[in-house]
Amino acid sequence: MTLPAWDDPELKAGTMVRGALWLVQVVSEGGVFNKEQIRKAFPGISQADRRIRDLRDYGWVLLTNTDDATLTAEDQRFVKAGVAVWDPAARRAAAPQKAISNKEKQAVMARDDYMCTVCGISGGEAYVDDSNQTAVLSVTRRETILPDGQERILLATECKRCRAGSVGQPARADEAVADIKALDAGERRRLLRWIERGRRGTTALDRAWNTYRRLPPDARDQVRGALEN
Structure with a gap:
């Protein structure tokens, strides 16, 4: 399917749809963009950045500096496109439900x-x-x-x-039940204990590894030295 051009003056679409097309055609998945670029792409539209953020409600993945520390406060990263909002049928089918309070x-x-x-x-x-x-x-x-x-x-x-x-x-959940039923009796009892505790059981080896991983790097070096000696 050929996508309409995001800046086509004949395109009868709102800012969110144009913003989605702009992300796909100009920024590309994995690319970084900022508010100044949005202002230049959509001059005179004061809420253009908010309309682009609305794409998250349709499964579009956009990261800010709170999600990715390599970004500045002005930057966002376009990670993945979601629903094809330029398709009216797809947009209606995926319309956001009532907000979670x-x-x-x-x-x-x-x-x-x-x-x-x-x-x-x-x-x-x-x-x-x-x-x-x-x-x-x-x-x-x-x-x-x-x-x-x-x-x-x-x-x-x-x-x-x-x-x-x-x-x-x-x-x-149906596949989870099928997988559990396929376990032998001993494995199933062990899994049920994990479920009752709300966490997976660990072995002595697991506990030793986790204790080691929590150490600062210098302390890890000393542990390795002590074991080698």
Whole structure:
């Protein structure tokens, strides 16, 4: 499908749609843009940056300096396109639902121990594989297929990185049940204990490794030296 040009004067579309096309055609996925570039691209439109932020409600992934420490306060990174909002049918089908209230958000985050339910990271914590990024938590709607096959939209706490990676992918409770039933009796009992405790059990080796990883680099060097001696 050929996309309309973002700056086509004949294009009858709002700023959000033009902004989406501008991101795809000018910035490109992975690119960085700032408010000054938005002002130049959409002169005379005072809320253009807000309209572009509205794309997040349609699955578009845009990071700020609170999500990616390599960005300045003025910068944003266009990570991934979401719903093709220039297609009226697709836009209507994906129209945002009623906003989640602050009371609901607080209740969900408290239930989830203020951690991402996908990767387990806490808000403000740096990612192990990318110390330039810290986790920003939000309450999101997850399409979920229950064990009986019913489809439900449920609320869950997720960090922005996991949310970006799960776009379009439903949570499969039915597959979880099938996987658990396929375990042998001993493994199933062990898993049920983890479920009751709310965390995975660890071995002595796991605990030793985690203790080592929490040490400052100089202390790790001394531990290695002590073991080698």
